[in-house]
Amino acid sequence: MSKDIEKPSFEKTNVMNPLISIIILNYNAGDLLINCVDSIKKSNYKNLEIIVADNTSNDESHKKCKEKFPDIKLIENSENLGYCEGNNVGIRVAKGEYIVILNPDTIVHSKWLDELLSAYIKNGEGFYQPKFLASTDHSMLLSTGNMIQIFGFGYSRSKGDIDKGEFEKFERVNFASGTCIFTSKKIIEEIGLFESFLFAFHDDLELCWRGALMGIKSFYVPASIVYHPIEGYSFRWSPLKFKLLERNRKYCLLTLYSRSTLYKMIPALFLVDIAVLFFYISKGLGRMKISADIEILKNLKKINEKYKKNQKIRKINDSELINQFKNEVIVPQWVIKDKTNSLFNKFLIILSKITRIIL
Incomplete structure (x- = not known):
C-alpha cells in the first residue's frame, strides 16, 4: 500500500461547495431506508441531492421515505433491475459534480461527506470509500478497503476484526466498496457505468478494476465513517x-x-x-x-x-x-x-x- 499519500483534512482544504448527488438503491429496505436518509440529512455538508432509485419494492418503503422527505428525488423502476442497472438509473439523472453510491442500510457519520470530498480534491481522480464499522457494534470493522485476489476473488480487509486503530492512514486499495463509493461524474462518464450483466456482487470490483486499467486508482479514507450491518439486508449469504x-x-x-x-x-x-x-x-x-x-x-x-x-x-x-x-x-x-x-x-x-x- 502507498504510504506517501497525505491523510486528508477537510479543515485544511479550502474547497468550493460543489453539488454532490447521493444515489440510494432501494429494495424492500423498510425503515432502514428512512434511517439512512435521516442520517444523510444530518451531514455537515449540505449541498447535495438525494436520489432514491426503487427496484419495485412491495413494502412501500420508498413511498414512506418520500412522504417524510419530500425533497428527495424518487425514481420508481418498472422492474427489479438489480444493483448495477438500478444504480445506473440514478447516475443518469444525477446533476452533481460528484457521485456517491450508498446502500440503504447504512448510517453515515456527520463528517463522512466532508472527508470524502476533501480526499478527492487533495488526491485527485479515483474511487473513494470510507471506513465501515458495524452498526450494532462500533468497535467492529467491516471494511478498511477492499482487495482483489489474483484469481478474481474480492474481499473486505479487516471484516469482523476489532478496530484497534491499525488502519488510520489514508491509502490506496484494490477497489472501493459498493456499500459506499465516492467519485466524480467525470470519472463515470470516462469509464462507463456499472456492468448491468452482473446484476449484483463483484459490481464494485469490476468497476474499479476497469478504472484501474485506465490508471484510475481506488482509495480508503479512514476519517470518513459509515455504519453498516454485519451482513447487508439484501441477499445475505443465499x-x-x-x-x-x-x-x-x-x-x-x-x-x-x-x-x-x-x-x-x-x-x-x-x-x-x-x-x-x-x-x-x-x-x-x-x-x-x-x-x-x-x-x-x-x-x-x-x-x-x-x-x-x-x-x-x-x-x-x-x-x-x-x-x-x-x-x-x-x-x-x-x-x-x-x-x-x-x-x-x-x-x-x-x-x-x-x-x-x-x-
Missing part, C-alpha cells in the same frame, strides 16, 4: 449470492485480464475451479456452481465484446495491476469456518506464488 459471486468472478477474469495473461493462468485457474466446485458441493450448492458456469458459456459473445472494449481503454498492463493484487482471500469465520478458510488460503497462496513466477 444460494443466489454464491452463484452470482462465482459467475461474476469469472466474468471479471475474462473481460479484464488480457488474453496473454489468462493463457498463462489456465493451469492455475483450472485447479482453482476444482477447489471452488468442491467447496460449493460441501455447502450443498453444487448446482449453483454449475449454473454459474453455464451462464458464462451462454454469454461468451457478450463477454468477448466487453473484453475488446476494455482492451481499447487499457493504459496499465496486467503485471502492474497484479503487483497490487493479493495471494489470499480473507473471509470472516461466520461465512467460512477457520479451518476451511486456512486450508483454502494455503492452497491459494502456493498457487498464486507459482503463477506470479510464470507471469
